[in-house]
Structures are given as structure tokens and as C-alpha cells.
Amino acid sequence: MLSGNARYLIASPSRPRARRLAVGLLGPLISAGAIVIVLQTVDIGQTADALADTKLLVLAPCLGLVAAGIALRALRWQRLLVPAANRTVSVRRVAPVVLIGYLANAFLPARLGEPIRAYLLARREGLNAFEVLGTALLERILDVAVLAMMAFLASLAVGAPSWIVQLTGVAAAGGFLIIGVLTLGGLWRLLRFVHRINDHGRFAAARMILTRLDQVAQGFGGRSQRRPVAEAAGLTVVIWLVDTTVCWLAAMSLGSELSLPAALLIIGVGALGTSIPSAPGSIGTFELAASAAARAVGLAAPAALSLAIVVHAITLIPVALAGAAAMLAMGLGSLSELARAAKDAEGPRNGEN
Numbered sequence: 001m002l003s004g005n006a007r008y009l010i011a012s013p014s015r016p017r018a019r020r021l022a023v024g025l026l027g028p029l030i031s032a033g034a035i036v037i038v039l040q041t042v043d044i045g046q047t048a049d050a051l052a053d054t055k056l057l058v059l060a061p062c063l064g065l066v067a068a069g070i071a072l073r074a075l076r077w078q079r080l081l082v083p084a085a086n087r088t089v090s091v092r093r094v095a096p097v098v099l100i101g102y103l104a105n106a107f108l109p110a111r112l113g114e115p116i117r118a119y120l121l122a123r124r125e126g127l128n129a130f131e132v133l134g135t136a137l138l139e140r141i142l143d144v145a146v147l148a149m150m151a152f153l154a155s156l157a158v159g160a161p162s163w164i165v166q167l168t169g170v171a172a173a174g175g176f177l178i179i180g181v182l183t184l185g186g187l188w189r190l191l192r193f194v195h196r197i198n199d200h201g202r203f204a205a206a207r208m209i210l211t212r213l214d215q216v217a218q219g220f221g222g223r224s225q226r227r228p229v230a231e232a233a234g235l236t237v238v239i240w241l242v243d244t245t246v247c248w249l250a251a252m253s254l255g256s257e258l259s260l261p262a263a264l265l266i267i268g269v270g271a272l273g274t275s276i277p278s279a280p281g282s283i284g285t286f287e288l289a290a291s292a293a294a295r296a297v298g299l300a301a302p303a304a305l306s307l308a309i310v311v312h313a314i315t316l317i318p319v320a321l322a323g324a325a326a327m328l329a330m331g332l333g334s335l336s337e338l339a340r341a342a343k344d345a346e347g348p349r350n351g352e353n
Contacts, residue, residue: 026277027278027279027280028278030279030285031278031279031282031284034278034287034288038284042301043301047309050303051309053255054306054310056253058252059314062246062314065245067318070102072235074091074095075091077098078091080139080142080228084134093125097117097121099326100120100327100338101116101323103323103335104116104323106323107280108335112339112342115133115136116339118132118135129342138229142233144171145175147236147271148175148268149175150268151171152169154168160296164269164296171272243315244263244264246311246315247263247266247307253310254307266307266308268293269290269293270308271286273288273289274286287305291305294308
């Protein structure tokens with residue numbers, strides 16, 4: 001789980017350009033493939049007609065629900081930050097950084113919003129960037145694990161096809177196993193074992209990486225972070241119920257009827273689909289996963305794709321606009337400048353914390 005965003009922070013500047021190019025192209029290629037699959041399985045004209053008939057008044061409350069979801073996500077991160085920061089950071093100071101992170105995820109590749117928000121909050125609050133990154137990664141793992149379990153239960157409730165039950169079941173089991181290892185035992189035992197092995201070889205590069213992983217592990221709560229994780233897990237359940245309501249209202253605005261468990265399953269499978277490398281904003285992968293789940297619970301192909309598009313738009317566009325406003329309010333530069341600054345956060349400043 002540390003090999004994505006954390007590796008971006010600790011990667012050597014001399015990494016070959018060809019490798020960077022391959023990594024940069026992987027996501028867009030997967031998104032393009034997902035879009036091609038979607039377009040081959042649905043009538044675009046019927047989908048456009050369904051979108052044109054969207055009842056905006058029914059959709060309007062979704063804006064308030066999306067705002068509530070962001071506030072809850074800021075509160076969740078705040079609870080996970082307490083052990084690393086040794087104090088409580090105000091939600092009002094966390095929320096703008098969360099919005100900027102989502103904005104970066106919408107426009108930059110490789111989910112760079114995670115290291116960017118970790119860097120920004122660390123700089124703003126005088127914290128260690130790697131420890132804050134650990135809390136951001138823990139939040140992401142917790143988010144996926146809880147969602148997988150909820151989606152698994154929803155798939156059983158609606159009698160979903162076996163492939164959905166198996167997918168969500170495996171994801172739920174794996175996610176909670178990882179959470180248990182990280183929060184009850186912590187990364188410390190594993191890292192101490194690796195430290196002992198490296199002591200025999202005394203590789204300088206390995207020592208530097210292990211030092212950074214020690215700091216990231218501190219963000220995971222060190223040896224134990226049971227209470228913050230329990231609080232964050234409870235908030236995560238509420239967050240996904242809020243997003244489920246957004247999906248349910250979006251279906252209603254399109255003239256489709258969904259049960260709440262079916263809406264939760266669509267949101268769950270769609271969100272799990274965004275875990276796959278993709279273009280910025282998870283364009284294509286979310287639509288493919290969410291529309292497949294919608295069809296599995298009984299919606300026709302055009303209605304399923306229309307629902308996926310509306311849910312993606314209502315949860316992406318307002319948050320991105322709010323993130324841009326947060327950047328202006330904080331007097332920050334461009335997203336690319338923030339990405340470079342986040343990469344350079346492994347410098348002397350972090351070593352001092």
C-alpha cells in the first residue's frame with residue numbers, strides 16, 4: 001500500500017525518463033480502454049437523451065450532501081492526525097487542504113493529491129511531512145476497506161451477481177486484514193525486522209528509505225492507533241451513506257428507481273474502480289465500474305451509464321471548484337508547483353522534525 005504515493009516522495013531524481021513516461025501513460029491508457037468498453041456496450045443517443053431529461057431540482061440537494069461529505073472527510077483525517085501531531089488540528093484548517101488534495105487528484109496523474117495534501121498540511125502546521133503522509137495513506141486504506149465491507153453487505157442484500165459478491169468480499173477481507181495488521185500490530189515489528197537484515201549489509205540507500213518508512217509508519221499510529229482508527233471507521237460509514245444518498249437522488253433525477261442498498265452497491269463498485277490506475281479524475285474507470293454495477297441491479301445500459309456520469313460529475317466538479325477557491329484563498333501557486341514541492345519535502349526540513 002505504500003508503493004504508490006510514498007514511493008513518489010522517496011524516488012530518486014535520477015529515475016529514468018522512460019520509466020516516468022511509462023507510469024504517466026499507464027493511467028490514461030487504462031481510462032481510454034475503459035471508455036472504449038463503455039461506448040461499445042451502450043447506445044450513446046439514448047444515454048444523451050436520458051441525461052437531457054435530468055431533473056435538476058431533484059439533483060440540487062446533492063450539492064449540500066457533497067459539502068457534508070467533504071466536512072466529514074476533513075473530520076476523519078483530523079482524528080487520524082492526532083497521534084502524529086500530538087495535538088488536535090482544527091477541522092477548519094484541515095478542510096481546505098482536503099479540497100486541494102481532491103483538486104489535484106482530479107487534474108494530476110498518479111493520485112498526487114495525497115502527497116500534496118500531506119505536504120501542505122505539514123508545512124501549514126509545522127509537522128513532519130512523512131508522518132502526515134502516513135495518516136493520509138491510512139485514511140485511504142481505511143476508506144477502501146470500510147467501503148468494501150459495506151458494498152459486500154449491499155451485494156448480499158440485493159442479490160447481486162456472483163462476480164460482484166466475490167469482488168467486494170475479497171476486497172473487504174483483504175482491506176480489513178491490512179487494517180488489522182497496521183493498527184493493532186503496526187509497521188514497527190516489520191520495519192525492525194528489515195532494519196536487522198539491513199544492519200548486516202549496511203546499504204546506505206536502504207537506510208535512507210527505511211528512515212522515511214519509519215516516519216510514514218509513525219503516521220500509521222506507530223505501534224497502535226486503535227481509538228483514532230475506530231473513530232475514523234465510524235465516520236467512514238457515515239461518509240459512504242451520504243454518498244449513497246447522492247447516488248439515490250441522482251437516480252431519482254434521471255427517473256430511475258433504486259433501493260438504498262442498490263445505490264450503495266453502485267457507489268461502492270464505482271469507488272473501488274477508481275483504485276485502478278487511471279487518467280486524472282478517474283475518468284472512464286468510474287463510469288465503467290459504476291455502470292456495470294447499475295446494470296447488475298437492473299438498470300438498462302443507457303440509464304446505468306447516465307447515472308454513472310451524473311454521480312461522477314456531481315461529486316467531482318463542485319469539489320474541484322471548491323479546491324481551486326481554497327488554493328486562491330491560501331495564496332498558493334499551481335498544482336504542478338505543489339507537486340514538485342511535495343516531492344522535495346524529503347529534504348532537510350523533514351529531517352529536522
